[in-house]
Amino acid sequence: xxxxxxxxxxxxxxxxxxxxxxxxxxxxxHPEDExxxxxxxxxxx
Amino acid sequence: MTASSxxxxxxxxxxxxxxxxxxFILSAIGSAVGLGNIxxxxxxxxxxxxxxxLIPYLVALLTAGIPLLFLDYAVGHKFRGSAPLAYRxxxxxxxxxxxxxVLVCFVIAAYYAVIxxxxxxxxxxxxxxxxxxxxxxxxxxxxxxxxxxxGLGFEYVPSVFFPLLLTWAAVILIMVxxxxxxxxxxxxxxxxxxxxMFLLLVVQSLFLPGAAEGLNxxxxxxxxxxxxxxxxxxxYGHIFFSLSVGYGIMVTYASYLKRRTDLTGSGMxxxxxxxxxxxxxxxxxxxxxxxxAQAAGTAVxxxxxxxIGLAFVAFxxxxxxxxxxxxxxxxxxxxxxxxxxxxxxxxxxVIVAAVQDKLGWGRVQASLVVSGLVAAVSLGLxxxxxxxxxxxxxxxxxxxxxxxxxALVTVLVLAWFLRKLPLLSAHLNRISTVKMRxxxxxxxxxxxxxxxxxxxxxxxxxxxxxxxxxxxxxxxxIFGWGMAGxxxxxxxxxxxxxxxxxxxxxxxxxxxxxxxxxxKEKAL
Numbered sequence: 001x002x003x004x005x006x007x008x009x010x011x012x013x014x015x016x017x018x019x020x021x022x023x024x025x026x027x028x029x030h031p032e033d034e035x036x037x038x039x040x041x042x043x044x045x
Numbered sequence: 046m047t048a049s050s051x052x053x054x055x056x057x058x059x060x061x062x063x064x065x066x067x068x069f070i071l072s073a074i075g076s077a078v079g080l081g082n083i084x085x086x087x088x089x090x091x092x093x094x095x096x097x098x099l100i101p102y103l104v105a106l107l108t109a110g111i112p113l114l115f116l117d118y119a120v121g122h123k124f125r126g127s128a129p130l131a132y133r134x135x136x137x138x139x140x141x142x143x144x145x146x147v148l149v150c151f152v153i154a155a156y157y158a159v160i161x162x163x164x165x166x167x168x169x170x171x172x173x174x175x176x177x178x179x180x181x182x183x184x185x186x187x188x189x190x191x192x193x194x195x196g197l198g199f200e201y202v203p204s205v206f207f208p209l210l211l212t213w214a215a216v217i218l219i220m221v222x223x224x225x226x227x228x229x230x231x232x233x234x235x236x237x238x239x240x241x242m243f244l245l246l247v248v249q250s251l252f253l254p255g256a257a258e259g260l261n262x263x264x265x266x267x268x269x270x271x272x273x274x275x276x277x278x279x280x281y282g283h284i285f286f287s288l289s290v291g292y293g294i295m296v297t298y299a300s301y302l303k304r305r306t307d308l309t310g311s312g313m314x315x316x317x318x319x320x321x322x323x324x325x326x327x328x329x330x331x332x333x334x335x336x337x338a339q340a341a342g343t344a345v346x347x348x349x350x351x352x353i354g355l356a357f358v359a360f361x362x363x364x365x366x367x368x369x370x371x372x373x374x375x376x377x378x379x380x381x382x383x384x385x386x387x388x389x390x391x392x393x394x395v396i397v398a399a400v401q402d403k404l405g406w407g408r409v410q411a412s413l414v415v416s417g418l419v420a421a422v423s424l425g426l427x428x429x430x431x432x433x434x435x436x437x438x439x440x441x442x443x444x445x446x447x448x449x450x451x452a453l454v455t456v457l458v459l460a461w462f463l464r465k466l467p468l469l470s471a472h473l474n475r476i477s478t479v480k481m482r483x484x485x486x487x488x489x490x491x492x493x494x495x496x497x498x499x500x501x502x503x504x505x506x507x508x509x510x511x512x513x514x515x516x517x518x519x520x521x522x523i524f525g526w527g528m529a530g531x532x533x534x535x536x537x538x539x540x541x542x543x544x545x546x547x548x549x550x551x552x553x554x555x556x557x558x559x560x561x562x563x564x565k566e567k568a569l
Contacts, residue, residue, distance in 0.1 A: 001257045001260050001261050001264075002261050002265065004096070004264075004265060004266065005096065005260060005261045005263075005264040005265045006264075008095075008096030008097075008099065008264040008265070008266050009096070009260065009264045009328075011096075011099065012096070012099050012264070012324055013324060015099070015103060016103075016317065016320045016321050016324050017317075017321050017324070019313075019317040019320070020314070020317035020318055020320075020321045022313075023310070023313035023314040023316075023317050024314055026310050026313065026478055026479070027066075027307065027310045027311065027313075027314055027478075030307055030310060030478045032065065032066045032306070032307075
């Protein structure tokens, strides 16, 4: 491969898969909070 | 529901939910990753600047694709309904938008299944390389028995009809089983399988002689392309189709999410997974095309193609020439089948959910009737000698004047006429980790409609100045323009049919509780 093609391939992979890695990291740092609000109807309603 | 007082009329069944955020994300990726990622993106990127396309592509993703994805999420999640019910709850006048999206999904599902059926057959053909040394002649002649001229014929082609029947049988089973046991489970199995198979395919392609030439063709940037508006339009156009936004799918899937779910955080994972898969597909496809060019002794640009030509003509040729070609064929066509099925079920769910809501039907009844009806249309019209012409025409027109025009009207109505963006923005920010405030509203109300207006007018001009593909005028008139127009008329008609007395539009304690709770939160 030519150097410019290699550079563009690396940039493409880094930005897109890097974006995915960041998105996954963000999700991991905020785990699903299941119990915080009742999924069922509030009893008083 | 346990707390409902006995004096109330029998409460409708509780709305189904994805049992976890992870399963929603998997299903949403399954929906977004479809045939287009594999057979459309590589060509679009190559044709619009190669490596330089990355810039308009990322800009389009961030300024239009992701904002529109979140708009769909917000509508579905806040109003907890199928597309027509969710838009109706947003505003009475918005209900037809939902039906328009439902009808678009009907058309797409009918022909999309046909391509999956072809791929099923080609997975089998790969073992024996049934196409011999003339992949093109085999596909159009032996396999599709395509008629000389477009028309509406009923000469059925058994080699397409029976695999299509099989495809529908499998899909109907998934739909009947519902969100948790059907759609979640299918995605949890098929999506990882797709990833593994596709990775193997890419690795195998990279080891073929000529692969580097293919990658050169794909990644070498043509910076001059960035000055060309058509390249930017291609980027926005591709992002819209690739992310499955604007035609009800993400509204419907988001309506099955539990209330406290990080919508934008999940959506970012979905959007970047979809793009990550596309980049991978570009690498795999162009490595394989590089090999094909090398084997034929030509330049890569001589063999580059997309869509049906790439999948059913170029790839069979590559399979015949490559070492361990049969294995490669099974990986490629198997990937098409899995990517296709996980997208098809999301398209069908839009219709099933709408019928459930409108008529107050149960899951089994609605999914059997809806899938059966779409399957009947699909089996009746497409596995024929003229089916390919019909598929091509309906695809082109439903994309331009169903999805794109529909998305434009939806965005304009929501942002400019009903002015609901602040409400939806507040909903996204209640729980989500990535906040969507002013910038999001500006993008949705400004950049997205501008890009869509440009695309729709381009499509309109190109389709009005020359009859599509040179097909007969009556044919394009009925199945292209006529079909696209009929969707709008039918959408209005469906809006005027009253909602069943059993429908959740009239009695939905679950939704009422959500609204009451949000009111209370606001008052605090």
